[in-house]
Amino acid sequence: MDLSTILGILLGFGALIAGFMMEGGSVGALGQLSAAIVVFGGTAGAIMTSFPLSELKKFPQWIKTAFTAQSFGTAEAYETLVRFAEKARREGLLSLEQDLETVTDRFTRSGMQLVIDGTDPEITREILESNIAVLEKRHKVGISVFEAAGGFGPTMGIIGTVMGLVMVLGNLSDAAALSESIAAAFIATLYGVSSANLLWLPIASKLKMKDKAEVAAMEMVLDGILSIQAGENPSILKEKLKTHVGSLLPAEGKAEAGGAEVGESR
Numbered sequence: 563m564d565l566s567t568i569l570g571i572l573l574g575f576g577a578l579i580a581g582f583m584m585e586g587g588s589v590g591a592l593g594q595l596s597a598a599i600v601v602f603g604g605t606a607g608a609i610m611t612s613f614p615l616s617e618l619k620k621f622p623q624w625i626k627t628a629f630t631a632q633s634f635g636t637a638e639a640y641e642t643l644v645r646f647a648e649k650a651r652r653e654g655l656l657s658l659e660q661d662l663e664t665v666t667d668r669f670t671r672s673g674m675q676l677v678i679d680g681t682d683p684e685i686t687r688e689i690l691e692s693n694i695a696v697l698e699k700r701h702k703v704g705i706s707v708f709e710a711a712g713g714f715g716p717t718m719g720i721i722g723t724v725m726g727l728v729m730v731l732g733n734l735s736d737a738a739a740l741s742e743s744i745a746a747a748f749i750a751t752l753y754g755v756s757s758a759n760l761l762w763l764p765i766a767s768k769l770k771m772k773d774k775a776e777v778a779a780m781e782m783v784l785d786g787i788l789s790i791q792a793g794e795n796p797s798i799l800k801e802k803l804k805t806h807v808g809s810l811l812p813a814e815g816k817a818e819a820g821g822a823e824v825g826e827s828r
Contacts, residue, residue, distance in 0.1 A: 564630055567768055571761060571764070592752075600722035601715060601750055609710060612710055613703070613707055617703050624708070625765075636807060640786075647790050667783070669783055676689060683791055683792065697777065701776075712758040715754045719751040719753055720754065722753070723747050723748050726744075726746060726747025726749075785803070
């Protein structure tokens with residue numbers, strides 16, 4: 563699990579509730595079912611109107627990506643590329659074909675297959691860069707959904723508050739309950755603003771960060787594949803890849819790369 567996502571959400575909402583209670587409020591006062599229906603139901607409806615259903619079916623996958631830690635196969639790709647470079651130097655590019663079955667990352671495997679097949683280096687680069695661009699476009703949809711939810715949420719909260727105030731102003735006969743009704747009406751705004759700034763927009767930011775990390779990992783593979791195709795010395799390849807690995811691996815994995823799983827989205 564990605565603890566920063568989980569702990570961040572818990573800390574944010576926990577601080578909000580704690581501050582509310584310190585001001586004399588109660589947890590029960592925050593529980594307004596009608597406000598929750600207006601804000602979250604309205605936000606969901608606006609999102610469904612804005613995006614095709616074929617894309618929204620991927621919502622569970624986006625949530626999984628935001629809440630799980632991923633390495634995108636950086637360490638594994640580094641070791642594979644170095645091993646391939648050394649073998650290609652000794653035995654030639656065709657000797658690598660039998661080793662492709664051991665490569666679990668589709669991007670690395672397809673790129674090396676192009677090299678083994680004797681594809682022109684420029685065409686190889688264009689194909690791999692096109693794959694990276696397609697990945698970025700696919701990720702951008704999920705990011706846009708959560709950013710849109712972050713925009714719709716506060717607006718739905720204001721709508722819920724206005725609806726509550728309309729009901730309050732329509733029944734001014736009970737002056738004793740007036741202040742309580744007004745306070746309850748503003749709960750919808752609280753729901754909308756807090757959900758946008760503690761949930762939807764932070765998740766969008768986390769997806770952006772993971773998109774950049776995966777693209778960077780693929781760019782490392784791209785550089786490695788082109789270097790192997792160009793017949794560069796394995797020691798030069800190592801130094802070139804280390805400039806990528808140093809920024810992509812988690813701190814505990816920089817000393818010794820290995821054992822990372824490949825990102826599912828490739």
